[in-house]
Amino acid sequence: MWKWIQRFSSPKYFYSMSAPLITWFSIAALLTGLYGLYLGLFVAPPDYQQGESYRIIFIHVPAAWMSLFIYMVMAVSAAIGIIWQIRLADMVAAASAPIGASFAFLALVTGALWGKPMWGAYWVWDARLTSELILLFLYLGYMALQSAIEDQRSADKASGLLAIVGVVNIPIIHYSVEWWNTLHQGATVAKFDKPSMHIDMLIPLLLMAVAFKLLYAALVLVRARNEALYRDRNRRWVRELIEKL
Amino acid sequence: MNKRSRRKVLIIGIVFGVSLATVLGLTAFEENLLYFYSPTDVKAGKAPGTHSFRVGGLVVAGSVNREPDSLKIVFDVTDNQEEMTIEYTGILPDLFREGQGIVAMGNLQPDGRFVAQEVLAKHDENYMPPEVADALKTSEEAAKKAAY
Numbered sequence: 210m211w212k213w214i215q216r217f218s219s220p221k222y223f224y225s226m227s228a229p230l231i232t233w234f235s236i237a238a239l240l241t242g243l244y245g246l247y248l249g250l251f252v253a254p255p256d257y258q259q260g261e262s263y264r265i266i267f268i269h270v271p272a273a274w275m276s277l278f279i280y281m282v283m284a285v286s287a288a289i290g291i292i293w294q295i296r297l298a299d300m301v302a303a304a305s306a307p308i309g310a311s312f313a314f315l316a317l318v319t320g321a322l323w324g325k326p327m328w329g330a331y332w333v334w335d336a337r338l339t340s341e342l343i344l345l346f347l348y349l350g351y352m353a354l355q356s357a358i359e360d361q362r363s364a365d366k367a368s369g370l371l372a373i374v375g376v377v378n379i380p381i382i383h384y385s386v387e388w389w390n391t392l393h394q395g396a397t398v399a400k401f402d403k404p405s406m407h408i409d410m411l412i413p414l415l416l417m418a419v420a421f422k423l424l425y426a427a428l429v430l431v432r433a434r435n436e437a438l439y440r441d442r443n444r445r446w447v448r449e450l451i452e453k454l
Numbered sequence: 455m456n457k458r459s460r461r462k463v464l465i466i467g468i469v470f471g472v473s474l475a476t477v478l479g480l481t482a483f484e485e486n487l488l489y490f491y492s493p494t495d496v497k498a499g500k501a502p503g504t505h506s507f508r509v510g511g512l513v514v515a516g517s518v519n520r521e522p523d524s525l526k527i528v529f530d531v532t533d534n535q536e537e538m539t540i541e542y543t544g545i546l547p548d549l550f551r552e553g554q555g556i557v558a559m560g561n562l563q564p565d566g567r568f569v570a571q572e573v574l575a576k577h578d579e580n581y582m583p584p585e586v587a588d589a590l591k592t593s594e595e596a597a598k599k600a601a602y
Contacts (some may be wrong), residue, residue, distance in 0.1 A: 341489050
């Protein structure tokens with residue numbers, strides 16, 4: 210079992226297997242995204258309170274979900290990297306951070322643009338918005354630590370620990386709207402009750418969420434492959450690859 | 455214990471320790487994390503008396519009074535238990551209307567009025583087309599009538 214894991218998690222094997230996946234994930238992300246946007250922007254009805262302005266939800270909410278999801282992927286990979294010293298896991302963690310940071314940034318910016326016309330303010334320091342901002346800073350901190358430490362193994366260990374410690378923020382973001390009075394409204398979809406959203410709005414929202422997941426899958430593979438090439442630049446398998454060019 | 459399981463214990467320990475510290479910290483600062491107080495909190499004297507703070511509640515139907523020649527507006531908010539009166543001069547967000555949730559930041563005056571410098575609208579987590587909202591309203595009213 211252990212041998213099997215080691216064989217499949219070797220950067221060399223990953224590099225050769227992942228290339229076709231990128232194409233498939235990209236095509237699937239593009240198709241789902243275009244269909245989701247079409248349904249969301251042209252087919253879904255306007256909202257009874259917010260009129261047409263609510264349509265930014267089709268970017269805002271999937272981006273916010275992705276920022277949480279990618280953080281969990283990053284932290285779990287970092288933990289696997291530290292405990293079992295699987296190099297591929299460290300590469301996936303390092304490759305995920307900038308993508309997650311981008312989604313967190315996108316969620317904050319679209320939220321600000323949505324907040325001004327609806328709430329009357331771009332930014333308020335309520336628990337939901339503040340904890341999401343902390344998530345962005347955790348990503349940036351991880352990236353800064355990665356590039357600040359010269360030795361790759363210590364860099365992975367230090368930034369991995371930061372990622373693991375930051376996991377406490379994830380439930381805080383999710384439950385912030387229940388635990389405290391916030392200006393941000395409660396959960397619409399991600400709750401045990403049935404979603405408080407009309408089905409014609411819910412379907413494009415879920416399609417966009419799937420499209421963002423597929424986009425992440427494609428992006429993380431591209432970045433992890435680069436990471437594998439760079440980190441193993443002095444190993445034989447990369448040298449052999451270069452010689453073949 | 456070998457190295458691998460020592461690392462595992464270490465990481466579980468860190469996550470557990472940090473979580474515990476966060477829970478304790480957040481519980482200690484519970485009040486500071488509230489974005490707004492409810493009218494009930496204010497009536498009970500929980501709000502910071504002379505400092506500025508935020509009040510949140512639903513705008514009471516029929517309580518909104520606009521002064522004809524200025525931007526001044528006086529309205530009541532409720533949390534369905536207590537009500538309080540808010541005075542505000544300025545531009546309101548689009549979503550401000552009777553029955554809507556709002557958050558006002560301002561000061562409590564000695565005579566019990568709350569003078570706001572800023573009014574933000576809060577919307578709920580429900581999204582539906584206007585026709586459905588109308589239909590829901592009609593059926594609710596019908597149900598109310600049937601109850602009498």
